[in-house]
Amino acid sequence: MSAAGGSSAVLTVTVRAGGDAYDVLIGAGLLGRLGELVGGPATQAVVVCDENVAPLYLERVLSGLVSAGRRPSSIVLPPGEQAKTQATLALLYDRLYDLGVGRDDAVVALGGGVVGDMAGYAAATFLRGVDLVQVPTTLLAMVDAAVGGKVAVDYREGKNYLGTFYQPRLVVEDPDTLATLPEREVRGGWAEVVKHGLLAGGPTLELTESGAAHPAHPDPRLLEADVRFKAAVVGRDPREITGARAILNLGHTVGHAIEAAGAFAGYSHGEAVGLGLRAALWLSERLAGLDAREAVRGQELISAVGLPERLTGVAADDVARLIARDKKVAAGTAGFVLLESVGRPVAGMAVPAKLQSEVIAWLLNR
Ligand SMILES: NC(=O)c1ccc[n+]([C@@H]2O[C@H](COP(=O)([O-])OP(=O)(O)OC[C@H]3O[C@@H](n4cnc5c(N)ncnc54)[C@H](O)[C@@H]3O)[C@@H](O)[C@H]2O)c1
Ligand SMILES: [Zn+2]
Known part of the structure; x- marks a missing residue:
């Protein structure tokens, strides 16, 4: 067991991609500390996750953000690859617009590679780019999708046909979240x-x-x-x-x-x-x-x-x-x-x- 705000070791990998550099933090219990880790200027932090992850981890992330003095909100998307579409992306843009998200705000992608790709693509394009924090909760996303800056959605039969390269400002990986993964x-x-x-x-x-x-x-x-x-x-x-x-x-x-x-x-x-x-x-x-x-x-x-x-x-x-x-x-x-x-x-x-x-x-x- 690891306590939120606890003292368990945090491993850090710095990713250098072109002119960008950002840290990947890895440690049990980090999800509870997300509020303090997010950093940057963001007053508003918009947490994007899917319907499976929301009941498991959303509350913990939102209350951590509140404790750290951020104004959090959330967008919950339908789960799975079949939702990685322009239609879901449009929904995401609508909510970001309605929330009044500005250039100083941050998108927090909490979930597997599907949410990471979609929220990442939205963050890359909304207002020509807002801060992105990747919080992968699947093993695939932790070792692969959340690292490297590729973001995309599917188009017709084409997987990842609409996409770009957009590096996150931070990646936070809490291996404790894998305990609930099917x-x-x-x-x-x-x-x-x-x-x-x-x-x-x-x-x-x-x-x-x-x-x-x-x-x-x-x-x-x-x-x-x-x-x-x-x-x-x-x-x-x-x-x-x-x-x-x-x-x-x-x-x-x-x-x-x-x-x-x-x-x-x-x-x-x-x-x-x-x-x-x-x-x-x-x-x-x-x-x-x-x-x-x-x-x-x-x-x-x-x-x-x-x-x-x-x-x-x-x-x-x-x-x-x-x-x-x-x-x-x-x-x-x-x-x-x-x-x-x-x-x-x-x-x-x-x-x-x-x-x-x-x-x-x-x-x-x-
Ligand atoms: N951007 C990249 O470089 C890159 C690299 C590899 C894959 N990908 C993309 O990643 C996607 C696949 O990612 P994935 O395998 O994480 O799929 P996914 O995001 O669909 O997650 C798999 C399932 O696990 C659920 N889930 C997520 N975290 C959970 C948790 N902690 N506990 C319980 N359930 C949880 C999700 O709701 C979903 O049902 C594909 O769309 C692929 O194209 C992108
Ligand atoms: Zn693969």
């Missing part, structure tokens, strides 16, 4: 944690392996290592121009195809990425010189966090076709990300069609 969401978040572990190697991978034993309660030091890793990659390519960010696609080429082949109703993003990471390890052994023992180590880690062992309920042809489409559409991500060894990714690897078919067959039959 198990499937925890597992999904672990796919990105495992991805970071394989890309970073070394102590980050070791922390990932020891953390896999109790997935719902990740060690704050693991969150710190993941944030530090993503921050370093993002720092080299803040606006996704140089290609340095491409390595973050490890497992995602095959993963996206599997996700889409299940018409977004079968495998969750994280489960599909878990299978994509298995495919990347298999291909890395054949094409990038990954040592067989390291490939096994990766496969065991994916199993340890409860991600799927094999592909089911999806036609191999659909996955193959969708991989080809993904390669055509996603600019700047030509080729696969593979591993020469753990901690040594290579982007832009060509994978012959025959091997693509073989790896799908392997996923189906392993």
Whole structure:
């Protein structure tokens, strides 16, 4: 248990992206201290969350803001990816306008990646930009979505089609909030944690392996290592121009195809990425010189966090076709990300069609 306002350690990672620098604070109980942490000039702080997070954490955040002398208000959105639309965004702008939000006020995004992306996009565009504080409450958002400054909403079939880069002023991560996260969401978040572990190697991978034993309660030091890793990659390519960010696609080429082949109703993003990471390890052994023992180590880690062992309920042809489409559409991500060894990714690897078919067959039959 950690007391609000308590003395538990706070880990800090400074993210440098272009000319911007901001801190990610990680520590149990930080949610109760948000009022004092928000900083900046904001008199009004508008907390944006969804209907699932509101009953769990909104009250605590609002009363913390009041204690710190801020004038808080809240906007509660419908939950889920299906709400990540222009229609919800319009609702958000309406409320910000009605609340009289000005350039000195702040938007606090309290929730998973959906709320972070939507509130972030609204904050980036409302009055050409108001202060944004990201308070991620899912594992995926803590290690991935809240770090790096990408904000977006979906448009028609296009995921994240309308978006921009907008760095928050602060990110506050309270691992205690993960205690209420549904198990499937925890597992999904672990796919990105495992991805970071394989890309970073070394102590980050070791922390990932020891953390896999109790997935719902990740060690704050693991969150710190993941944030530090993503921050370093993002720092080299803040606006996704140089290609340095491409390595973050490890497992995602095959993963996206599997996700889409299940018409977004079968495998969750994280489960599909878990299978994509298995495919990347298999291909890395054949094409990038990954040592067989390291490939096994990766496969065991994916199993340890409860991600799927094999592909089911999806036609191999659909996955193959969708991989080809993904390669055509996603600019700047030509080729696969593979591993020469753990901690040594290579982007832009060509994978012959025959091997693509073989790896799908392997996923189906392993
Ligand atoms: N901006 C980026 O760089 C980036 C990176 C990766 C993913 N994303 C985006 O993130 C989104 C996925 O994020 P997500 O997986 O966090 O999904 P999400 O925001 O939909 O959250 C998952 C579910 O958990 C609930 N929830 C959130 N916190 C909770 C808590 N502490 N306790 C109980 N329930 C809780 C939510 O209401 C939701 O139902 C996608 O839209 C994706 O495009 C963005
Ligand atoms: Zn992902």
